[in-house]
Amino acid sequence: MLKEGKFGYKEATSLIVITISSKAFFTSPSSVTKLVGTAGWYMTLISAAVAALMFLFLYLVLKRFSGKNIMEINDIVLGRFAGSLLSFVFCAFLLIIASINMREFTEILKVFVLPESPPSYIMAIFLLSVVSLAFAGLETLARYAKLLIYLLGAGFIIVVLLSIPNFRMHRLFPILGRGIDKTIINGILRCSFYGDAALLGIIAVSLQGAKEIKKIGLYGIFISGLITSLSLFSFGMVFPYSTAHELASPMYAMAANVHLGGFLQHLEPIFVFLWNFTSFIEVAALFYGALMIYCHIFRITDKRPVILPMGTLLFCLNLIPKGIHDVFSGYVQTIRTWGWILYFLPSIFVLIIAVIRKKKGASESG
Amino acid sequence: MGKKLILSVFIIFLSLLFSSCFDAREVGDYAYVSMMGIDEGVTDKLRLTFHIPEFKISGSGTDSGGGDGGDEEEITEKEVITLETSSLLTGVAILNSSIPKLLNFMHMKAIIVSEKIAQSGKAGEIVAGLMRYRQIRGITSVIICKGTAQEFIRAIKPFQGGLITENIEELAMRSENTGFIPDFTFRDMYNRIKSPTTQFLCNYGAVNDGKNLKEDGSGFDGYKIPGDYLAGDTPVKGGPKIELFGSAIFDGDKMVGTLTGFETQMVRIIHGTLKRAAFTIQDPLSPDKIIPIEVKEFEKPKIKIDLSEYKPKIHVEIKLEGDITSIPSRIHYEDLKMNQVLEQVFEKFIESGIKRTFLKAQELKVDIFDFGRTAIRQFWTIPQWEEYNWVERFPVSEFDAKVTFTIRRTGKIIDSEPIISSEGKE
Numbered sequence: 124m125l126k127e128g129k130f131g132y133k134e135a136t137s138l139i140v141i142t143i144s145s146k147a148f149f150t151s152p153s154s155v156t157k158l159v160g161t162a163g164w165y166m167t168l169i170s171a172a173v174a175a176l177m178f179l180f181l182y183l184v185l186k187r188f189s190g191k192n193i194m195e196i197n198d199i200v201l202g203r204f205a206g207s208l209l210s211f212v213f214c215a216f217l218l219i220i221a222s223i224n225m226r227e228f229t230e231i232l233k234v235f236v237l238p239e240s241p242p243s244y245i246m247a248i249f250l251l252s253v254v255s256l257a258f259a260g261l262e263t264l265a266r267y268a269k270l271l272i273y274l275l276g277a278g279f280i281i282v283v284l285l286s287i288p289n290f291r292m293h294r295l296f297p298i299l300g301r302g303i304d305k306t307i308i309n310g311i312l313r314c315s316f317y318g319d320a321a322l323l324g325i326i327a328v329s330l331q332g333a334k335e336i337k338k339i340g341l342y343g344i345f346i347s348g349l350i351t352s353l354s355l356f357s358f359g360m361v362f363p364y365s366t367a368h369e370l371a372s373p374m375y376a377m378a379a380n381v382h383l384g385g386f387l388q389h390l391e392p393i394f395v396f397l398w399n400f401t402s403f404i405e406v407a408a409l410f411y412g413a414l415m416i417y418c419h420i421f422r423i424t425d426k427r428p429v430i431l432p433m434g435t436l437l438f439c440l441n442l443i444p445k446g447i448h449d450v451f452s453g454y455v456q457t458i459r460t461w462g463w464i465l466y467f468l469p470s471i472f473v474l475i476i477a478v479i480r481k482k483k484g485a486s487e488s489g
Numbered sequence: 490m491g492k493k494l495i496l497s498v499f500i501i502f503l504s505l506l507f508s509s510c511f512d513a514r515e516v517g518d519y520a521y522v523s524m525m526g527i528d529e530g531v532t533d534k535l536r537l538t539f540h541i542p543e544f545k546i547s548g549s550g551t552d553s554g555g556g557d558g559g560d561e562e563e564i565t566e567k568e569v570i571t572l573e574t575s576s577l578l579t580g581v582a583i584l585n586s587s588i589p590k591l592l593n594f595m596h597m598k599a600i601i602v603s604e605k606i607a608q609s610g611k612a613g614e615i616v617a618g619l620m621r622y623r624q625i626r627g628i629t630s631v632i633i634c635k636g637t638a639q640e641f642i643r644a645i646k647p648f649q650g651g652l653i654t655e656n657i658e659e660l661a662m663r664s665e666n667t668g669f670i671p672d673f674t675f676r677d678m679y680n681r682i683k684s685p686t687t688q689f690l691c692n693y694g695a696v697n698d699g700k701n702l703k704e705d706g707s708g709f710d711g712y713k714i715p716g717d718y719l720a721g722d723t724p725v726k727g728g729p730k731i732e733l734f735g736s737a738i739f740d741g742d743k744m745v746g747t748l749t750g751f752e753t754q755m756v757r758i759i760h761g762t763l764k765r766a767a768f769t770i771q772d773p774l775s776p777d778k779i780i781p782i783e784v785k786e787f788e789k790p791k792i793k794i795d796l797s798e799y800k801p802k803i804h805v806e807i808k809l810e811g812d813i814t815s816i817p818s819r820i821h822y823e824d825l826k827m828n829q830v831l832e833q834v835f836e837k838f839i840e841s842g843i844k845r846t847f848l849k850a851q852e853l854k855v856d857i858f859d860f861g862r863t864a865i866r867q868f869w870t871i872p873q874w875e876e877y878n879w880v881e882r883f884p885v886s887e888f889d890a891k892v893t894f895t896i897r898r899t900g901k902i903i904d905s906e907p908i909i910s911s912e913g914k915e
Contacts, residue, residue: 146895160871238623241510293686299869363687364871366680380676382628389595389626 125327127415128262132339135323135330138268139343141275142319142408143351145401148374148394149227151316151459152358157368158309162300164356169310171348174317177467178340181324183458184474186333188484193324193470194419199484200477207420209469214416216465217322218222218433221409222440223454225249228402230447231372236395246441249403254408254434257414258427261329268404278397279350282374283357285381285390290360299363315459316351317344317404318466325412371447410437520590524645526571526601526638527615533573535615537580538601538639539592540569542653542831561646571639579621594624598657600631600675601638601694604744613682613742620679627676630661633737633744635695635721644696646732660695660733661692668763669716669750672735682742685875686861689739690756693747694731702726705817712771712779714842716750738855746853748846755846758807758839759858761789767814773834775818782835784811792863796877801886803860809839812898819905823836828896836892843890854884 155163181193188196193213197206229245237245256264300306320340323330330336358373361380370376378394381387414433418426444450477483541562570588581592601617602612612774619625634641646651648698664670673681673691681689701724720734736753738746748756755761763784772778787808795802813831816822821829852858861879868874 235623237512264704293865296865297868297870297874300871302870302872363680363684365684365686376627380627382674388628 127260127326129329129331130265132271132330132335132342134262134265135326135339136343136346137272138265138404138408139320139323139339140280140346140350141268141272141401142322142405143317143343143347145405146224146316146397146459147351147354148401149231149372150455152355152373153368153370154451154456154459155309155313155355156359156364156373158301160300160364161295161297161308161359162303162306164295164352164359166300166306166313167316167351168348169307169356170313170316171344171351173311173314174320174467175341175344175461177463177471178317178320178344179337180322180467180474181321181470182333182337182340184470184477185202185324185327185336187474188482189333190328190417191484192327192419193473194416196484197469197473197475198373199277200473200480200482209473210416210420213465213469214413214420217413217416218437219440220458220462221406221413222437223444223450223458224402224409225406225437226441226444226450227455228406229441230450231375232395234371235375235391236446243442246438249406250434251439252403253407253410254430254439256403257411257430257434261326261411261415264404264407265329268408269481271400271404275397275400278393279354280396282378282381282390282394283353285383285387286357286361286377288420289377289380290357292360294360294363295356296310299401312460312463315462317347317468318462319409320344321466321470322412324406325415349397371451410434514591518591519593520588521596521775522592522594523597524599524601524642524657525594525597526603526634526642527606528603528639529606529609530573532703533880534575535577535580536573536637536639537569537577538569538571538642538654539584540645541592542568542641562854565643567644569643594622595626596654597625597629598654599661600625600629601634602631603638604633604635605637607633607691607744609738610741611742612678612739616675616679616682616742619675625675627674627679629675630657630672630692631675631678632692632694632733635719637695640696640748641694641731642818644826646729648729656729664692664733665762665764666766667750668754668757668766669735671736671753671757672762678739682739684861685878685880686865687743687859688855688857688880690748690753690857691737691739691744692733693720693735693737694733695719695731696730697721697723697725700725703845712776714751714753715767715769717748717752718747719747736856738850738853740853740855745855746849748849748857751842752846752849755839755842756857758786758809759790759805759843761786768811768835768838770835770838772816772818772820773830774820778818780816780818780822780831781814782811782896783814784809784894787893792860794860794867796864796867799882799885801860801882803886803888804841805888805890807839807843807890807892808895809892810895810897811835812900813896814900816899816905819907821905823899823903823905832894832896837893839892839894842888843892844888847888847890851884851886851888854880856880858885859894860886 138461152163155166159166184196188199194210197209200206201209225246229242232245233240233242320343323336323340327336330339353375354475356421358377361377367373374396375391381390414426414429417433418429423429520541522539523542524540528536530536570584572580572583574583583591590775606612645653648656664672670692673690676689678689681687701722720732723732723734734750737744738748754763754766763786767781767783769779769781772780787810791806793804813822822826864879865874868877
């Protein structure tokens with residue numbers, strides 16, 4: 124088993140918040156507008172509430188087997204083979220999500236900022252950073268996330284504040300969007316948006332017990348919900364629903380729309396900064412999650428020999444989508460809508476089996 | 490030691506990789522397009538005109554736009570390039586092969602579209618194409634011009650040594666203090682031509698050759714509403730050759746009519762975007778005289794729309810305030826009672842202006858006042874709103890406007906004494 128350093132709940136919350144919220148900077152707001160129209164800003168709060176509820180099952184599992192991570196719990200409850208199989212599926216899933224998010228980042232960066240750079244060049248540079256961070260370890264990643272969250276938060280608030288002159292209240296109407304039924308259904312389905320909170324199950328050993336994991340998970344989902352809702356709310360007031368769903372990166376377009384006199388314009392670079400760092404942390408966290416699971420399944424105690432091959436695999440997975448449309452309307456949409464099956468259902472399944480088979484770990488002290 | 494050496498070499502190697510991005514270009518590698526004109530082509534689909542100001546050292550700073558007082562025609566020949574092509578991308582590629590720099594649209598200030606193209610309904614096709622283009626920004630101004638965009642761009646010259654780019658930006662920004670042109674951008678155009686709620690009004694521009702300023706004739710023949718004309722018709726001679734005045738009305742992506750400068754002011758009063766404007770009314774007690782008034786918005790317009798019947802009933806309440814800047818008749822309008830007379834006259838003046846503009850919009854079946862923004866608030870869901878079909882209902886709507894105007898000040902003079910001459914008191 125990999126030995127990882129311990130870190131506090133602020134670091135872990137920062138990691139979870141950045142990993143979840145970074146998706147709001149890409150195509151997700153457009154897709155949400157297409158699905159529910161003007162109701163996106165509160166639909167995401169429904170998603171957050173559902174995700175928080177689902178996360179509580181993961182917490183119950185971790186509480187039942189205190190001091191263990193989800194891979195160890197899978198092995199205890201389902202047996203070595205089935206447990207490893209379930210963990211392996213989750214490992215593959217995380218790697219696929221990391222590759223899709225990375226490809227989404229690459230495509231958006233290519234459309235808006237680096238049109239002449241070959242995608243493989245952007246990916247290689249990005250991957251180099253992810254791999255470097257993976258060598259540095261989970262603790263470094265978490266502390267780096269905590270360091271950056273203040274800067275990223277400030278950048279996000281600046282973009283929103285500077286966009287206020289472009290806000291038009293009437294664009295939030297009709298308030299129920301495409302209908303309350305569609306909002307609720309899509310809100311429930313898209314709880315996958317907050318599915319990255321499930322990473323806490325993998326890094327559970329580095330945290331200070333199940334109660335803290337619960338706090339981190341719920342706070343992480345709550346803060347990410349507020350950030351995502353605020354970005355959808357502000358984006359919804361800047362662009363009418365009739366054209367908002369056409370945008371490849373609504374938040375970038377919002378930043379590009381800032382025009383406060385002759386000097387305060389062309390503010391997209393602030394947003395590019397947000398993009399780069401949040402995507403970097405998001406992909407690194409998912410990649411590291413997959414790495415930890417893989418090392419656990421095959422009882423590898425030193426992660427270093429695995430990082431480069433897994434990085435190569437991530438790079439290759441990145442090359443699978445045909446183009447931008449394939450990424451946005453195919454992969455990203457499928458994962459946002461159905462990702463919860465792999466993010467949350469396994470922990471519910473494991474909990475049920477544990478209760479049926481009366482499997483239980485050591486009780487948590489304190 | 491060995492590890493440190495390898496790490497140092499690795500870091501040095503990395504620094505080479507991160508020295509710049511793959512797309513890195515120096516500022517001097519680009520030719521920045523400040524304006525782009527779009528006309529119908531003769532030999533190909535489009536005729537594109539690019540204004541590319543020359544960057545040169547002027548004093549300690551960098552100047553552009555031919556502001557060095559050189560031969561203007563020669564500068565125009567150098568800075569304005571016209572070509573015919575099937576698309577913008579192809580046009581850019583053609584030009585990039587003949588000029589030693591890469592065309593860049595990141596700092597483009599205005600897109601000029603000829604009236605002919607706008608009326609043909611091809612604007613949507615062009616706009617949709619341009620919106621996808623990475624370098625073109627949503628905050629770029631759009632101008633529909635009388636005549637050709639090529640002539641329009643060629644006629645633009647820097648004024649008083651300023652930069653052309655600056656001139657265009659200033660003209661667009663000035664609109665909120667005159668109200669003679671709308672203040673919509675390229676992004677607004679794209680959003681509005683696809684909107685079931687609002688429709689698009691575009692800046693209307695033209696080349697003014699100064700012929701409207703009559704040198705002889707029978708003289709002043711009575712009061713005319715100031716600003717009640719279109720670009721190209723203003724009685725101005727000298728100064729910049731191009732002017733922006735009035736607006737082009739769009740139904741979807743097709744230009745269906747125009748509003749004069751005065752009518753555009755009426756629209757902006759209802760939009761609540763007219764910060765300050767000068768109006769001149771006929772003196773009610775001395776009809777051969779006029780009274781100029783500087784008007785400001787006192788409160789945002791209150792719009793109520795009753796959708797209970799098939800015909801929407803629109804009621805608008807507008808509150809304005811202003812200062813009298815001159816009383817040529819020297820009638821004592823400073824007096825409280827006389828003040829009220831003037832206020833009522835001005836209220837009627839604005840009400841009739843708004844009603845006249847509304848009728849024009851209704852005739853063209855275009856909600857230029859954005860009443861759809863208020864109506865949409867009464868619907869719970871998008872399908873309900875789209876089924877209601879505001880665009881179809883607006884032309885049959887009933888309209889009523891109530892204007893309240895308060896005179897706050899009368900300039901530096903608070904009383905008017907008669908003029909005394911050898912013939913006695915006036």
